[in-house]
Amino acid sequence: MRIIIGLSTLLLILLTVKYIRMKKQIRYLTGQINDLADGVSEKMLDMSLVDRDLEKLAGAINKHYAKQRYTVARAVQHEQRLKESIANISHDLRTPLTVLMGHLQLVRKSDLTQEQNRRVETALRKAERMKELMETFYDLSLIDSEQAAPVKERINFSNLILDFLTENAPLLESRNIIPDIRLPGCSVFLDTDRIMMERILQNLLSNAVRYCAGDIMISLSDEGNGKVVFCMENTVPAGTKIDTARIFDRFYTGDPSRHGESTGLGLAVVKVLTEKLGGEIAAGVREDVLWVRLVI
Known part of the structure; x- marks a missing residue:
């Protein structure tokens, strides 16, 4: 009887120790996950754990985080390329558009009929508006492009x-x-x-x-x-x-x-x-x- 009581006590002690260690490691994992979420750390979760199920959980979280980090990196890269493309296109369009506006202004000084003058003025206003929009796109792409x-x-x-x-x-x-x-x-x-x-x-x-x-x-x-x-x-x-x-x-x-x-x-x-x-x-x-x- 004493042996049975002794074994039961030992088993209870072992279970208690394991429970305490698991709780401690759960708190440790929680802290690591919070650091990842808050951007404090980019380190993967520690896999050296006592419990196999906890190791599998940490592995699954690491896999998800790696996939998420790859997706974010691709999105940032795509956004940067898009900004660069907008900047390059806007810059390339500026010179021909300036030339076009210059010719329209010269035509406006010619001997035109009232109807012809009205059409030239309309075209010039639209060209000026297009230039403003183009420059706005270019400015936004430049001001947000820290990597340029x-x-x-x-x-x-x-x-x-x-x-x-x-x-x-x-x-x-x-x-x-x-x-x-x-x-x-x-x-x-x-x-x-x-x-x-x-x-x-x-x-x-x-x-x-x-x-x-x-x-x-x-x-x-x-x-x-x-x-x-x-x-x-x-x-x-x-x-x-x-x-x-x-x-x-x-x-x-x-x-x-x-x-x-x-x-x-x-x-x-x-x-x-x-x-x-x-x-x-x-x-x-x-x-x-x-x-x-x-x-x-």
């Missing part, structure tokens, strides 16, 4: 600016703006990403033209230490209130009355791209003149 790295090359920055202004001459002419351009006597070269720099220039000019009250000044100077300073200034209507502390924020528009004309992404993209290129950007207002200065 610049591909730098040696470029003649002075020539890039002149070519850019020539390309956008129809836009300036349509607003009766003759920019004051101040470039050094000799060419300024820069190691930079050509596409990103073109986008910076485009957004700065679009912003300046949209809010310009008459004059635009563009200047470039070589600091002599591998850095250049590019500045674009435009007059703004007297009394215009611009929060320069927020001017580079997404969706910020300085003039509420023109909110519908702008997505508020242009200068935010300029800041993102400037920082990707290792540069600095600043903005301010003095005597009804808005200035944006880049050091790259």
